[in-house]
Amino acid sequence: MKFVLFGAGLLGKSYYSLLKDKYNIAYFADNHPEKHGTTFSELTIISPEQISKMNVSVIITSSYHLEIAEQLYAMGIKEFYIPSKYGTAELTRIDLSKYGFIQEIPNKICVVGHHNAGAVSKALVYSNPYDDINVVLLKDSEKNQEYYYHYLSSSLIITQYSEQCGNKKSIELWHGFTIKALYFMSQEKNERSLASSKHDIFKKKTAVCSMSHLYSVFMSSCLHLDFNKFNITGYPRNDMIFKSDGKKMLEQLIGPVKQRKILFYVPTYRESLYTKNGDSAAFINDMLGYDETIFNDFLDENDILFLYKQHAVQLNRKMFKDSKNIIEITDDMLHTSDVDLYEILNSVDVLISDYSSIIIDFLLTDKPIILTPLDLDQYSKTRGLMLEPYDAWMPGEIVLDYNQLQQAIIESLYGEDKFKKDRERLKRITHKYADGNSSERVLALARNLLELDGQESKVLED
Template identity: 35%
Template sequence: GKGLTSILRFINRLIPKRDDQILFESIPNFSDNPMQLYNYIKSLNEDYRLYWIVDELREDIDAPQYKRNTIGELWQFLRSKYIVTSHGYHLFLKAKNQVYVNLWHGMPLKAMGYTQNNPKILPPNSNDNNYYLIATSTIMRNALAACFNQDPRRIFITGQPRNDKLFKGCPSDLIPGYDEYKTIILYAPTYRENGSFFFFPDFDKGRFQKFLKEHNILFIVKPHPLEEAHAIKIFKKMENIILLEDQMLQERHLDIYDFLPCTDILATDYSSIYFDFLLLDKPIIFAVPDLEEYREKRGFVLEPFEFWAPGPKVKNFKKFLEEIKKSIKDPDYYSQERRTINDLVNYYKDDRSSKRVYELVWGSI
């Protein structure tokens, strides 16, 4: 409750901070922007104490870890000079002398927070000089400022650390039989609050199976963790299809950003992952049979969607297959539109975002 929060904030003000201690937290554990920044800082071999807050302790990860909602976690939070997070963890307890680095987990396309009609949760914000939120461009800084109700002077254009991975190429052992396929398509839809994992109403399993084999395509599906069961029902026992399940990714220390450099075509709906994928300048297909309904219910912070989505917008399964064929045949299909949006969305197009965040917060090396 509020009383407990006030007490903890008071205690946090009194307890001295360790200047060399950085506390990391991400959802899922050890992933996304915080993990990439953690790896970068670790590679510098400076004398930082790098600690993680996690749901489950992992023995196969060589880092001091504290379980969420325990006294150990609270104590490390109170002692840490720096907090690095993907979801705004514990910002309400921050003391003035703690430096808070909110790396978030993607740039906004969908309306969220203060731009949503009736938001379930409002994202955290702060106007103190020890607070950093990151963005990928000026437009994204403005979009974040609106969504977070945030003073834009505390939003910094650095690029997202996780996108540094996109420039490392495709690890040869990542996908079994990678070289045997002609085309790799990654399907990464956004989470839908009604829990239905979405595919086309006229989806024809047999036809899709035949299509994938005929064109020698590997179709990789990355559902939201809460929608895995739905996705398994739709795609189970199909050949040329791999499902990326959260547990498998966690066990192998992977996330979807490891798979993007291996991907020839990205298929998505309203997931902002395509902003990141633009850095690779490869085709994107938007599978949006419910566009009008989604626009009305959830809404977009960037409109018109038709402009911001640089690829064919597909409303049925037949068209989806046609657009896959076009995207394979012509690498320049929609390339002009992609370049336009990439320039608006990604100010930096390189693998140095972690370095920029580090220098912004901790000064140059």
């Protein structure tokens, strides 16, 4: 059997190197006409229209897999393959012929979710107060025939990673308040190279959700978008901060918690498949004076559990050795336990981070934050920040070596809350809503876009 890889980009190139020794790959296909007839990774790039004339099977190797699946279905191609998991040469066969003719259901909404790390908005499904819309959550980690069927049969798609949705109505949530510069505002070459394509994707979205006026200003600048495209609804994932039993969900994830206090370290990424920002040695375990034995003893003496979570796109690098006081939260753990990261967030006593958007979300807990921008100067030059100067915006102790970190932890847990007013001020600027009802506002927006507002609708009781 011959295969064609649909998607002649960085992801396609990476998948080709994984798959070429196991499968007979004859071509790449791509939607960009200027690529047709050219060579990419030793293979000729053909147009999508040529696929149906050839005796080949399609493997989708693009982040735009949803739109491509819709495109293939419209071409009469109801069977295709997707890589089962990045890093392996395994494929998953998708056969949509079993569903007969698939057409859009007028009141059906799909939420496209990714890893269970704050991007999968379970709240949109579980907090739906309307009985006239059907909301289905698609998990990116569970791509199968049903996944693509639900996408094709939905009339509106809610995305969080700027997935292309063809001509369907769509709402973009995005996945965080941007402390670091993005796209047109970024200093990073690869990030800027994505700016025009991201602009085009966001421009096609029917609506883009926002957390606040400032959020809309920042994102419209980063993407060169019309400010009026943004709708201030708040983030559904933050509803979990208000409504989840965080301690119970954490114990569901890692087992009984015996320590009195919980720290959570969530740094942003430095190295990914696409970009490299700042200093790759800029994490807590790289701090001047850090010693793992001393750190473990410190946690033990003060009855502290130290949790940490690496960014989903961070190239794998083990930071700490797991112990009774140090536990890594991984995407696989979250997926296996069906726990979202934000369902445990209100159990945390102190957050430690650098430039991650979780800092802004954590403001809703009104708990202390410790900042570790170890590579601030370099990060500002290589990536850039939206919130500058950093120390004027950030509502927490800034620590740059291990002794400072240890002192800041004790102060944050047991000392005077010196940054309470600063957190409250930044929360007012970055969150229009702090009520745990963002999911309902997003779904109300969806109903409006589906033109269901003119119909009678019963809001279900909690």
